[in-house]
Amino acid sequence: MENTMENTKVVELRDFLVSQFVGKETEATAILAGLLSGEPTLLVGPPGTAKTQMVQTLASAIGGSYFYYLLTRFTEPDEILGPISITSLREGKLERITSGRLPEADIVFLDEVFKASSAVRNILLDIILNKRYMNGGTFHKLPSLAFYFASNEVSSDTEDVAFFDRLSIRCFTSNVSPETWEELLNLGIKLETNTTSSRIILSKEEVKVLQNKVISNLNSILNSSLIKKYLEVLAELRSKGIEISDRRKIKILKVASAISTIYLENIPSLDSLADALRFSCSNEEQLKVVEELILKLGLSSFYLNVQQLNTLQTELQNNLNQLKSNANPTLQDLQMLSTVYKKSLQVLKGMPKSPRLLPYVRSFVSTLDEAKNVIRKVQESLTGESNV
Numbered sequence: 054m055e056n057t058m059e060n061t062k063v064v065e066l067r068d069f070l071v072s073q074f075v076g077k078e079t080e081a082t083a084i085l086a087g088l089l090s091g092e093p094t095l096l097v098g099p100p101g102t103a104k105t106q107m108v109q110t111l112a113s114a115i116g117g118s119y120f121y122y123l124l125t126r127f128t129e130p131d132e133i134l135g136p137i138s139i140t141s142l143r144e145g146k147l148e149r150i151t152s153g154r155l156p157e158a159d160i161v162f163l164d165e166v167f168k169a170s171s172a173v174r175n176i177l178l179d180i181i182l183n184k185r186y187m188n189g190g191t192f193h194k195l196p197s198l199a200f201y202f203a204s205n206e207v208s209s210d211t212e213d214v215a216f217f218d219r220l221s222i223r224c225f226t227s228n229v230s231p232e233t234w235e236e237l238l239n240l241g242i243k244l245e246t247n248t249t250s251s252r253i254i255l256s257k258e259e260v261k262v263l264q265n266k267v268i269s270n271l272n273s274i275l276n277s278s279l280i281k282k283y284l285e286v287l288a289e290l291r292s293k294g295i296e297i298s299d300r301r302k303i304k305i306l307k308v309a310s311a312i313s314t315i316y317l318e319n320i321p322s323l324d325s326l327a328d329a330l331r332f333s334c335s336n337e338e339q340l341k342v343v344e345e346l347i348l349k350l351g352l353s354s355f356y357l358n359v360q361q362l363n364t365l366q367t368e369l370q371n372n373l374n375q376l377k378s379n380a381n382p383t384l385q386d387l388q389m390l391s392t393v394y395k396k397s398l399q400v401l402k403g404m405p406k407s408p409r410l411l412p413y414v415r416s417f418v419s420t421l422d423e424a425k426n427v428i429r430k431v432q433e434s435l436t437g438e439s440n441v
Contacts, residue, residue: 059263060317062255063089066114067315069254071408073110073244074103075237076229078411082315083224083332084111084201089263090311092304093181093200093219095166097207098226104203106244108162115260116253117159117198124169130176133163134186141189148189156186156193159257162201166216167208174216181219198260207336221304222332225340230419263314270310273320279309282352283326289346295339305329316409324409327352355410362404362417365397369420373427387431394424 063085070081080096084107087094096104105121112119122133131137133155141148151157163169169177179185181200185192202220229237255263274280283306290297297305306321309329313321327347334340348356372390376382401417404410 059255059259059266060314062259063263063315064317066111066254067408069114070107070110073240074107075233075240076415077103077107077226078408079331080104080107080224080226082312082328082408083222084108085315086308086311086329086332087201087222088115088199088260089267089314090221090307091199091264091267092221092308092311093202094222094224095217095220096201096203096224096226097205098203099205099228102226102228104226105162105164108160108201112160113251114254115159115198115257117257118157119160119162120153120155120158121162121164122155123164124166124173126168126170128169128173130172133173134176134188146189151188155180155197156188156195159196159198160201161197161199162203164203165205166202167204167206167210167213171212174212178216178219198257198264217335218298218301221301221308223334224332225334225337230415232419232422233415267307267310267314270313270321271307274306274310277320279321279323279326282323282350286326286330286346286350286352289350290342293342295342297333301333305333308332322354323352324354328409353409355405355407358404358410359413361400362410362413365393365400366417366420369393369397369424373420373424376427376431382431382435384435387428387435390424390431391428394421394428397421397424 135149135151135154313325
């Protein structure tokens with residue numbers, strides 16, 4: 054991809070988001086993919102996992118106006134679109150006062166979206182599909198660059214099926230693992246005391262340029278080998294009982310184009326398609342199936358590294374479980390775990406420094422840290438000293 058100013062800045066923006074939020078590399082990619090593709094993004098996870106803060110930080114980093122609202126079943130359309138003007142009502146018109154509301158925001162973030170009333174959900178369907186809203190009897194185009202939604206869990210209500218299908222990007226998030234708690238506290242204190250830098254990294258105008266590039270890059274997919282591989286994936290998913298609507302079959306490619314822009318690819322790669330497929334999952338069980346297919350069909354250029362990490366992590370965890378379940382561990386038990394631990398450290402050193410590998414590496418490091426602590430404790434109990 055031509056290394057334009059906009060392309061360089063989007064990499065800088067991703068790096069900034071990753072630096073501000075510990076262990077949120079996947080979430081940063083999802084949020085940026087939503088911005089560049091213009092496709093609605095859903096963040097699913099427990100409270101307190103930085104969903105709101107990340108989107109708010111993104112809005113600030115592009116100098117965009119930001120609208121946030123926590124939805125409940127009692128939320129009225131006026132609360133998000135703006136109240137009806139009394140003056141216009143006296144004149145027999147139904148015009149809204151939209152100042153500070155969704156219709157004037159560059160970045161929109163609606164929390165607990167599946168708790169919204171039917172009236173609000175119906176309005177949101179038209180908003181995210183056509184980027185318009187009704188005011189004064191006519192439709193008005195929305196200036197919004199991106200729509201973000203959050204929920205503690207995915208709704209199983211049949212009323213939400215149509216709405217959920219229109220959320221092209223789904224990202225599942227969770228609390229960070231123990232080995233990053235100290236880093237989390239350091240960054241958290243900086244955020245609380247406002248000691249982190251606040252600056253515009255990518256302007257709104259540059260975002261629009263990149264959004265147009267994402268659309269134009271879709272054409273390059275038509276004549277690439279990616280389509281053939283994509284059809285193979287869709288067939289495999291269907292055979293496993295995972296149906297993807299015709300709408301989302303196309304949207305996944307658009308998201309892949311956006312991700313390829315984030316990673317400065319000339320044309321969307323299989324790696325970008327793999328990322329887009331991960332973001333298409335309806336739940337975490339589907340995500341596991343998709344991960345298996347990515348490895349099976351060779352969609353990831355790092356699949357051998359991922360396989361190596363997964364194999365070693367399983368071996369390490371099995372040895373860990375065996376040692377922890379043994380009330381009287383022997384030196385032989387300790388030696389078996391130590392051997393796998395040292396082998397794992399060597400493999401970790403040789404891993405490519407790719408942001409796409411970070412989620413797997415973090416999980417691997419978490420198991421390594423647990424093994425290190427167990428080895429130290431067992432060594433001390435058996436020999437009275439530790440050399441880990």
